[in-house]
Amino acid sequence: MSSGSTMYKGKTGQWAFVLHRVTGFLVLMFILLHVIDISTINYPSIYNSIHRLYGNVVLRTFEVGLLFGLLYHALNGLRVIMIDFFPGAIKNEKRVFVGILSLSLLLTVVGGVIILRPFFTGSVG
């Protein structure tokens, strides 16, 4: 007999909230990483080797994830503002969530193709 709790089965609003927190945290972590890599600008050899690393397939795939995080966090922020100011958005909150999630995924696919294209065209050195 375990003593663990079960997951609360919230609907779209709960998952919109959770995903907003998770993507917000990941974007913050990336910004901190970015501050560190940019701070090496006065040491060209370190700076260049870090930025060459960003060009490999693993980190470019990570960038696609980052793009989704940024898009979702920004668009869901607009959704929350809509909920705050327009009663109509509350009535259609589920549809607005599906809309912004779909738009985030669509733009991630478009951006992902651009970011990862060098690996498909063989133009990566």
Added chain:
Amino acid sequence: MTVTDQSSPQIDSHEAEVKVHLKIKRYNPEVDTRPHWQEYDIMLKPGDRVLDALHAVKWKFDGTLSFRRSCAHGVCGSDALVINGENKLACVNLIRNIGTDLTIEPIRGLPVIKDLIVDMEPFFAQYRSVLPYLIANDDPGYKERLQSQSDREKYDDTTKCILCACCTTSCPVYWANDEYVGPAAIVNAHRFIFDSRDQATTERLDILNQKSGVWRCRTSFNCTEACPRGISVTKAIEEVKRAILYDRV
């Protein structure tokens, strides 16, 4: 431990009984260091309520099972529980609709006293903090305090609250921050803030404008989904936010 009910079907039943599997979170502070799950198999009719399942366990198998219930008809708000992962009243949800596999836990965010009973005092303290009563200091004399139908309509939805705590204890912000006044208190403040006869709107908006007030709401809509009375809780909270922001009701 699984206990099985061997009793025969009731003779007066027009519906065939079905086997219901219950998994209940138990906690006895005098014996247990932490909560544990206990399982039971019982026979119930599909038209029976989740509350009937709890009664069957308590009356037939284990009299130590503790839970609250009073009116048992969805009016008093005593038996709010987490049923299959969602806050619901045990007395208004039928086995037919919920299913025959039931996982039942106490509501979250409030201290557990025993089994399914939580200490509601923090919840009621938050409710009292918003001055949930009519404040009108002028003397109407021998006349009634009149109100138009459209003015009454403004807070009609929030008069339906039964203080069951389904909304407040479904809120992820409340689970993490017990300082947050919670959806139920805001709903009950809304009921008087938008009442044209009330004269303490400014006081209540000042209370809800504090850091433990409406601004902690992150619009997860769990409260609206959980309310057994169908109150649009998030909508009410947003109306209070806008009343504070625009300084008008």
